[in-house]
Amino acid sequence: MSKKVILFIVEGKTEMIALGGALSKMYRNDLVRFKVINGDITSNGSVNVKNAIKRVYEEVEAFLQTEHFHKEDLKQIIHLVDTDGVFIPNDRVIEANLDKIFYDKNSIMTRYKVSIEVRNRDKSAVLKKLYHESEIAQIPYKMYFMSCNFDHVLCHEANLADTRKRDVAEEFDYLFHDNPNMFRDFFFESKLAVRGEYFDTWSYISKGVNSLKRHSNFHLLFSYL
Amino acid sequence: MSKVRLLEIKMRNFKNVKFGEIEMLSFLDQEYMSEMADILGIYGPNASGKTAVIDALAIIKGLFTNNAVKDYVNEFIHVEEDFASIDVKFALCDLGEIIRYSVKFAKNNGEFIKKEKLVLVELDNDSETELISIDDSSSHGFSPVKSYEALINSSDKIDIEVAKRIAAKEGRSFIFSIELKQLLLECQSLSFLRSIISTLYTYAETKLFIIDTHKVDSLDLIIEDQINNGACQIKQAIPLNKPFIVSSDRLSFLEKKLEQLNIVLSKVLYGLKLGIKDFGEELNQTGESTRKVELLAIRENIVLPLRVESHGTKKFIAIINALISFYNYADVCVVIDELDSGIFEFLLGELLEIFSQRAKGQLIFTSHNLRPLEKIDNNFIVFTTTNENNRFIRLSSINQNQNLRSEYFRGIALDNQSEKLYIKANSYDIARAFRNAGKEVDRNE
Numbered sequence: 001m002s003k004k005v006i007l008f009i010v011e012g013k014t015e016m017i018a019l020g021g022a023l024s025k026m027y028r029n030d031l032v033r034f035k036v037i038n039g040d041i042t043s044n045g046s047v048n049v050k051n052a053i054k055r056v057y058e059e060v061e062a063f064l065q066t067e068h069f070h071k072e073d074l075k076q077i078i079h080l081v082d083t084d085g086v087f088i089p090n091d092r093v094i095e096a097n098l099d100k101i102f103y104d105k106n107s108i109m110t111r112y113k114v115s116i117e118v119r120n121r122d123k124s125a126v127l128k129k130l131y132h133e134s135e136i137a138q139i140p141y142k143m144y145f146m147s148c149n150f151d152h153v154l155c156h157e158a159n160l161a162d163t164r165k166r167d168v169a170e171e172f173d174y175l176f177h178d179n180p181n182m183f184r185d186f187f188f189e190s191k192l193a194v195r196g197e198y199f200d201t202w203s204y205i206s207k208g209v210n211s212l213k214r215h216s217n218f219h220l221l222f223s224y225l
Numbered sequence: 226m227s228k229v230r231l232l233e234i235k236m237r238n239f240k241n242v243k244f245g246e247i248e249m250l251s252f253l254d255q256e257y258m259s260e261m262a263d264i265l266g267i268y269g270p271n272a273s274g275k276t277a278v279i280d281a282l283a284i285i286k287g288l289f290t291n292n293a294v295k296d297y298v299n300e301f302i303h304v305e306e307d308f309a310s311i312d313v314k315f316a317l318c319d320l321g322e323i324i325r326y327s328v329k330f331a332k333n334n335g336e337f338i339k340k341e342k343l344v345l346v347e348l349d350n351d352s353e354t355e356l357i358s359i360d361d362s363s364s365h366g367f368s369p370v371k372s373y374e375a376l377i378n379s380s381d382k383i384d385i386e387v388a389k390r391i392a393a394k395e396g397r398s399f400i401f402s403i404e405l406k407q408l409l410l411e412c413q414s415l416s417f418l419r420s421i422i423s424t425l426y427t428y429a430e431t432k433l434f435i436i437d438t439h440k441v442d443s444l445d446l447i448i449e450d451q452i453n454n455g456a457c458q459i460k461q462a463i464p465l466n467k468p469f470i471v472s473s474d475r476l477s478f479l480e481k482k483l484e485q486l487n488i489v490l491s492k493v494l495y496g497l498k499l500g501i502k503d504f505g506e507e508l509n510q511t512g513e514s515t516r517k518v519e520l521l522a523i524r525e526n527i528v529l530p531l532r533v534e535s536h537g538t539k540k541f542i543a544i545i546n547a548l549i550s551f552y553n554y555a556d557v558c559v560v561i562d563e564l565d566s567g568i569f570e571f572l573l574g575e576l577l578e579i580f581s582q583r584a585k586g587q588l589i590f591t592s593h594n595l596r597p598l599e600k601i602d603n604n605f606i607v608f609t610t611t612n613e614n615n616r617f618i619r620l621s622s623i624n625q626n627q628n629l630r631s632e633y634f635r636g637i638a639l640d641n642q643s644e645k646l647y648i649k650a651n652s653y654d655i656a657r658a659f660r661n662a663g664k665e666v667d668r669n670e
Contacts, residue, residue, distance in 0.1 A: 021654065069639075
């Protein structure tokens with residue numbers, strides 16, 4: 001029987017390295033494919049609530065074109081995003097003399113408080129817009145969060161050095177590549193997985209400083225798909 | 226001589242093809258006697274059966290031209306099987322007939338060709354009339370008995386048996402043997418059979434070009450021999466890599482032929498022309514005047530021996546003569562394995578587009594380069610499948626506006642065709658394998 005494509009839109013190649021093997025084993029009857037955006041579409045300065053859906057679809061179209069698929073070959077678009085603490089109150093964005101933004105347990109430390117506050121405001125609005133969409137161009141769509149970012153979920157380290165990101169992803173793949181059940185269990189683990197239905201998980205992560213904590217709703221994918 | 230067009234080829238247990246069937250587009254379109262370009266591009270991954278088609282046609286050519294094919298066919302029989310067969314249909318345009326030739330080979334058998342036959346095909350009512358059929362297990366000469374008896378009346382029965390034995394022993398076709406040809410000359414009532422055999426013989430000898438691009442060391446030229454008032458066509462292989470001897474009275478023909486090739490070569494390969502370096506006269510053993518010559522590659526003022534040119538250039542020169550014939554004559558069939566090797570992708574696409582629109586003959590090729598899929602009629606292309614019992618298919622539900630190259634990739638990824646096109650490895654597994662292999666290297670160091 002003809003296969004369908006499950007398209008994962010991700011921010012970087014580390015997500016693909018870490019998740020590709022296990023997901024392709026879980027969804028053997030479909031084709032698991034990644035579109036790596038190389039950056040966060042939801043916090044790109046040019047993306048706003050008005051054009052967010054269009055921008056996501058442009059990524060999908062670029063994928064279809066290079067991979068020679070038709071729109072109707074897509075079964076589902078899965079969008080993975082880092083929360084980056086964007087839902088925290090502004091008083092939790094603390095000015096500090098640091099070269100790089102630092103994600104702490106209950107606050108974001110940065111030299112550029114105002115620009116982070118603006119980013120938080122804009123990105124949280126875009127996320128809210130997108131997670132309410134059930135389809136994009138008639139293709140089923142769901143957005144899952146990694147909080148406060150993908151590395152945090154994978155290895156409990158929210159401020160991982162760029163040079164370590166790939167190793168962590170490789171190590172993760174090494175463990176789970178041929179163990180889809182263990183992979184499932186990892187995301188169902190009670191401290192990581194936010195309880196409730198899809199919208200419940202998003203409203204939970206939007207509260208207080210939850211978007212800085214190590215959480216994800218990715219486990220819901222396994223029930224929905 | 227009647228014009229001949231290939232219509233269909235079928236194979237059983239041949240190399241890795243347990244069963245495979247390919248119809249030329251003209252046959253599908255029921256344009257049997259067409260004078261339009263009829264192209265067949267065979268695509269698929271490595272070792273998927275593309276070259277089997279080329280090899281099968283080379284064997285047919287060998288049999289029709291009364292050559293022994295035993296040595297190399299033996300290894301072509303599928304490893305699990307004892308027999309292989311090849312079946313080809315041709316249109317004999319001027320006679321308005323469709324002919325089927327089928328041959329069955331046995332592995333490791335004294336009598337190598339088990340069966341061969343030539344039949345007349347009636348496409349309208351799907352019936353066949355046997356013209357001649359030889360089965361090595363049957364005791365009498367051949368069937369139909371009526372024809373056999375007619376031949377016995379005009380020849381000695383012993384001569385027929387001897388001819389059969391010799392052909393069988395040498396691994397040649399009896400139908401196309403010089404011995405049967407001689408016997409048929411004496412038999413008026415079998416003149417129709419004789420004309421068909423001789424038409425196919427001439428077709429195979431002078432119109433069916435099988436080009437092995439791995440060996441691009443010569444350019445096969447058909448030189449019309451003046452001595453016989455142009456009636457006799459002589460095939461001469463002109464070496465591309467070394468000097469050679471040519472009889473003095475043929476040198477001017479060779480020069481004329483090269484001029485003809487240069488018309489195309491200079492257009493396609495940026496001003497390249499072929500020339501001849503003449504080392505002078507030599508007398509051969511029988512005292513005939515010959516000349517020692519070598520081919521030259523000429524670009525503007527730079528003259529170099531052709532042998533120093535790249536493989537790609539030489540390959541193009543080796544096939545250009547055949548391609549010119551295919552372009553101009555409806556009854557020429559050129560068969561090329563790996564047409565794309567050494568040819569710039571853009572040029573390949575341009576040439577095939579021109580051929581598909583304007584050539585008259587038949588062209589069969591294999592290729593890995595997928596550019597032609599974007600340039601020629603989708604129905605000109607067949608793909609190998611992973612099913613050895615149905616080795617070749619055309620892609621289904623593709624319309625002419627769709628990009629066949631894209632649809633092929635899509636078909637491989639999604640398995641959306643009637644047969645699987647490729648056994649695709651999981652790309653995440655490939656990445657992991659590379660990484661694990663690296664770890665293994667680290668450990669060993």
